[in-house]
Amino acid sequence: MSLGSSLQRVGAMARAQGETRFGADLGKPGDLFLACVRAESAPARIRAIDLAPALAIDGVVRVFTADDIPGSNRLGIIAVSKDHEFLARQVVRQPYQAVALVAAETAAAALAGARAVRLELTPLPGVYHPAEALAEGAPLVHPQREAGNLLASRHIVKGDVTAALAESAVVVEAIYTTSRLEHAALEPEGGRAEYIDGRVVVWASTQNPHYDQADLALFLGVEPEQVRVVQAETGGGFGGKLDLSVQPFLALAAWHLRRPVRLVYSRQESMAATAKRHPFVMRYTTGADERGRITAVKADLLADTGAYASYGLAVTMRAAVHATGPYLVPNLEVTCRMAYTHTQFCGAMRGFGVPQVALAHEGQVDALARRLSLDPLEIRLVNALGPGQATATGQVLGSSVGLRACLEKIGPIYREWQKRPPAQGRWRSGLGLGTMFYGIGNTGVSNPAGAALEWRPDGRLILYTGAAEIGQGSDTILTQLAAQRLGVDPGLIDLCRGDTDRTTSAGATSASRQTYISGNAVLNAAENLETLVLDAAAEMLDAPRQDLRLAGDLVTGAPGGEVPVRQVVRRLSRDRGPVKASGRFDPDFTALDPDTGQGRPYATYAFGAQCARVRVDTDSGMVQVREVAAAHDVGRAVNRRAVLGQITGGVVMGLGMALMEEYEPGAGDNLHSYHMPTAADAPRITPMIVQEPEDSGPYGAKGVGEPALIPTAPAVAAAVGDALGRPMRHLPINLERVMAALTPERE
Amino acid sequence: MELVFWLNGSEARAEEVPGHWSLLELLRDRFGLLGTKQGCGVGECGACSVLLEGQVVNSCLTPAWRAHGRRVTTIEGLAAGGRPHPLQEAFVAAGAVQCGFCTPGMIMAASDLLAHNPDPDQEQVAGALAGNLCRCTGYHDVVRAVRKAARQMVEDGS
Ligand code: FES
Ligand code: FES
Numbered sequence: 023m024s025l026g027s028s029l030q031r032v033g034a035m036a037r038a039q040g041e042t043r044f045g046a047d048l049g050k051p052g053d054l055f056l057a058c059v060r061a062e063s064a065p066a067r068i069r070a071i072d073l074a075p076a077l078a079i080d081g082v083v084r085v086f087t088a089d090d091i092p093g094s095n096r097l098g099i100i101a102v103s104k105d106h107e108f109l110a111r112q113v114v115r116q117p118y119q120a121v122a123l124v125a126a127e128t129a130a131a132a133l134a135g136a137r138a139v140r141l142e143l144t145p146l147p148g149v150y151h152p153a154e155a156l157a158e159g160a161p162l163v164h165p166q167r168e169a170g171n172l173l174a175s176r177h178i179v180k181g182d183v184t185a186a187l188a189e190s191a192v193v194v195e196a197i198y199t200t201s202r203l204e205h206a207a208l209e210p211e212g213g214r215a216e217y218i219d220g221r222v223v224v225w226a227s228t229q230n231p232h233y234d235q236a237d238l239a240l241f242l243g244v245e246p247e248q249v250r251v252v253q254a255e256t257g258g259g260f261g262g263k264l265d266l267s268v269q270p271f272l273a274l275a276a277w278h279l280r281r282p283v284r285l286v287y288s289r290q291e292s293m294a295a296t297a298k299r300h301p302f303v304m305r306y307t308t309g310a311d312e313r314g315r316i317t318a319v320k321a322d323l324l325a326d327t328g329a330y331a332s333y334g335l336a337v338t339m340r341a342a343v344h345a346t347g348p349y350l351v352p353n354l355e356v357t358c359r360m361a362y363t364h365t366q367f368c369g370a371m372r373g374f375g376v377p378q379v380a381l382a383h384e385g386q387v388d389a390l391a392r393r394l395s396l397d398p399l400e401i402r403l404v405n406a407l408g409p410g411q412a413t414a415t416g417q418v419l420g421s422s423v424g425l426r427a428c429l430e431k432i433g434p435i436y437r438e439w440q441k442r443p444p445a446q447g448r449w450r451s452g453l454g455l456g457t458m459f460y461g462i463g464n465t466g467v468s469n470p471a472g473a474a475l476e477w478r479p480d481g482r483l484i485l486y487t488g489a490a491e492i493g494q495g496s497d498t499i500l501t502q503l504a505a506q507r508l509g510v511d512p513g514l515i516d517l518c519r520g521d522t523d524r525t526t527s528a529g530a531t532s533a534s535r536q537t538y539i540s541g542n543a544v545l546n547a548a549e550n551l552e553t554l555v556l557d558a559a560a561e562m563l564d565a566p567r568q569d570l571r572l573a574g575d576l577v578t579g580a581p582g583g584e585v586p587v588r589q590v591v592r593r594l595s596r597d598r599g600p601v602k603a604s605g606r607f608d609p610d611f612t613a614l615d616p617d618t619g620q621g622r623p624y625a626t627y628a629f630g631a632q633c634a635r636v637r638v639d640t641d642s643g644m645v646q647v648r649e650v651a652a653a654h655d656v657g658r659a660v661n662r663r664a665v666l667g668q669i670t671g672g673v674v675m676g677l678g679m680a681l682m683e684e685y686e687p688g689a690g691d692n693l694h695s696y697h698m699p700t701a702a703d704a705p706r707i708t709p710m711i712v713q714e715p716e717d718s719g720p721y722g723a724k725g726v727g728e729p730a731l732i733p734t735a736p737a738v739a740a741a742v743g744d745a746l747g748r749p750m751r752h753l754p755i756n757l758e759r760v761m762a763a764l765t766p767e768r769e
Numbered sequence: 770m771e772l773v774f775w776l777n778g779s780e781a782r783a784e785e786v787p788g789h790w791s792l793l794e795l796l797r798d799r800f801g802l803l804g805t806k807q808g809c810g811v812g813e814c815g816a817c818s819v820l821l822e823g824q825v826v827n828s829c830l831t832p833a834w835r836a837h838g839r840r841v842t843t844i845e846g847l848a849a850g851g852r853p854h855p856l857q858e859a860f861v862a863a864g865a866v867q868c869g870f871c872t873p874g875m876i877m878a879a880s881d882l883l884a885h886n887p888d889p890d891q892e893q894v895a896g897a898l899a900g901n902l903c904r905c906t907g908y909h910d911v912v913r914a915v916r917k918a919a920r921q922m923v924e925d926g927s
Contacts, residue, residue: 492868
């Protein structure tokens with residue numbers, strides 16, 4: 023009934039009617055307005071901060087600096103790498119870092135106050151590229167760190183790469199680079215906070231309310247119970263709302279002033295002050311036998327985390343684990359290092375490093391195909407991982423491995439395209455393929471989710487989940503799963519979501535983990551709720567427990583006939599209080615060996631394959647993506663419409679990564695300079711769903727949020743390379759790069 | 770300044786409007802019409818789209834005084850007779866609403882398109898919405914929704 027259908031998205035009509043309240047829409051009369059004072063260039067030593075001119079402005083209530091932070095000024099999602107100073111103390115490490123915070127009676131006074139604060143800064147020597155950062159004698163971003171500018175290093179080894187490369191029929195070697203990207207969720211970060219009875223309550227757009235609560239407590243130096251975080255409706259995240267943004271400022275001001283406050287980032291601030299996608303430099307050496315079977319991969323990856331660690335450790339690890347792609351590779355040696363620089367910090371962005379490495383592993387497979395005169399689709403089918411085969415980390419895959427099925431699904435479309443006549447005149451046409459795999463959930467660590475379900479005396483249910491809905495659809499998916507498990511109409515289920523007082527942690531909405539992990543937690547809660555109701559029914563009806571069943575809104579199997587669930591629930595709630603059961607799920611994993619990187623880091627993987635058809639204008643260098651076909655193995659589509667929407671959204675974001683997006687610190691903090699795809703850039707997309715059910719998934723489901731983006735850039739890059747007759751290894755493939763490729767002697 | 774205009778079909782009056790205010794500020798901060806969103810504030814995203822005299826404008830770039838004596842329609846004023854507008858229904862049914870932050874602006878821009886072109890093809894819809902950024906949907910379902918609504922409106926004779 024509920025499952026697999028295209029049930030309308032929960033809350034969609036409210037959004038379409040403009041009734042949904044996002045972080046910026048929560049203001050109330052009497053709120054104070056906040057504005058950040060930011061240092062424009064970095065690195066620099068703070069000699070002095072003169073607050074007096076700001077305090078002299080009418081309406082300015084107070085100006086905070088790092089000295090006003092009662093607790094820790096070192097925040098961050100990963101416990102061992104907390105280093106983010108929300109108000110810089112002594113040193114500014116990245117451009118646009120906040121140094122002071124103004125609270126005022128009006129928005130205009132807050133802004134005027136922020137402009138009036140006088141900063142005296144002394145420039146310090148900086149380092150702006152990861153390779154430079156790791157060189158001897160480089161200026162240190164965090165001088166107290168023992169490892170200097172090296173944030174993380176991960177190593178994965180298997181077999182004997184040197185010997186295997188020496189024996190390979192062909193060996194291809196190349197360097198690939200990707201650029202720093204901005205998430206550019208349409209909603210800029212925003213929120214509101216109040217001080218209520220000794221606690222701070224923060225409403226804000228976020229992907230992880232429970233993490234926010236823990237770090238805000240650290241920041242204020244209070245117990246977590248003294249902070250309540252409620253997720254405001256959130257207008258897109260893509261990883262950009264995993265780190266804290268406005269929340270510490272809101273909490274700090276509300277805590278000190280005991281007054282309600284609000285803060286909404288401007289677009290410029292949103293772009294300049296929040297995380298970016300890590301730029302990667304990737305050197306690959308890949309060997310194959312004469313039939314195109316990969317024999318060995320040696321990959322050396324270097325990434326830039328900017329000034330702060332954020333999700334850097336997770337991205338380093340995930341990039342390493344996925345570096346050889348969804349292929350059977352018997353011998354490999356992958357090293358991934360990440361370095362600090364004095365640039366905008368990088369964090370999680372849709373795919374955690376996997377979109378970056380996909381450019382390289384796909385480019386290498388295409389290079390092998392060219393050298394061996396093999397068909398690009400054929401060589402992928404030859405190497406595709408299958409059930410029972412081992413990944414780079416030695417994890418033997420179970421049954422849900424849909425890569426081959428995805429390739430077979432896009433195959434006929436690709437073959438059709440191959441038959442099309444080439445473009446004429448100034449246009450050149452090209453085709454490309456991309457594949458991916460992606461481990462669902464966090465890498466090699468426990469990452470549980472909780473959930474609860476309550477059956478109300480009026481017959482309706484409440485689903486309690488800490489899982490942040492950010493547009494990806496978890497509200498709908500989790501509702502459908504609960505409805506399916508209990509056999510009730512999804513319309514009977516109300517949601518209580520993302521409130522640290524009322525829901526337990528579901529972990530972050532990231533790593534494509536909520537369908538699989540929170541989905542399983544919801545099923546577990548439903549099972550426990552069923553037990554609760556049937557146990558009570560057995561007692562009430564004096565019936566043998568094992569005969570009783572839930573069938574929609576009835577309990578069946580009692581000798582006296584059916585009884586409405588509502589009757590049981592009423593009785594139960596009268597006698598024992600709310601009829602509520604909780605559930606939990608933590609995926610099965612083993613930690614990776616610190617030296618060899620071997621282990622089972624994820625319980626399951628999503629797979630996908632895409633092909634792209636482009637044409638290139640040789641006069642201007644413009645690339646038009648005409649068509650993309652995208653097949654994704656999601657295990658089981660809980661909601662078809664939602665999966666298809668994730669795929670088309672991922673493809674277009676991937677196309678931006680391939681062709682136009684590149685964040686230039688300082689220069690491009692607006693949507694005019696930062697080009698992202700518009701409706702006019704969107705190609706014709708054929709999204710296709712492959713379902714290879716995952717035994718441990720909720721009704722077989724895995725996830726699709728990030729996977730959809732991953733193969734697009736490699737496929738588009740390959741298609742442009744095909745059109746131009748030379749591989750395109752550096753993103754974005756903008757006009758300059760295309761023109762350079764058209765005049766080889768210039769490069 | 771004092772402004773008198775037609776807001777979603779009713780007469781509206783606003784006193785002491787600061788001269789530098791945008792129409793977006795007037796709508797959100799004075800009238801509490803929070804369905805109109807600010808994605809950039811400088812005319813680059815379309816989230817703030819409203820109709821001024823039936824033409825779509827970026828309300829963040831439009832001075833508030835331009836509303837004086839004119840008709841302004843926001844997302845809150847689109848539904849009629851207690852029923853959502855066909856565009857709103859089509860957006861929901863086609864899956865064109867993901868996070869929904871771009872949605873009000875998209876729908877306003879689309880309503881302007883359909884007022885001038887009752888049966889737009891794919892390219893015309895994409896062209897008309899090119900000033901409205903969406904980071905979630907890839908536009909695929911948005912374009913489908915607009916064309917679906919167009920057909921519905923022709924059928925309904927609206
Ligand atoms: S807010 Fe007006 S165009 Fe972006
Ligand atoms: S639905 Fe999220 S920006 Fe369009």
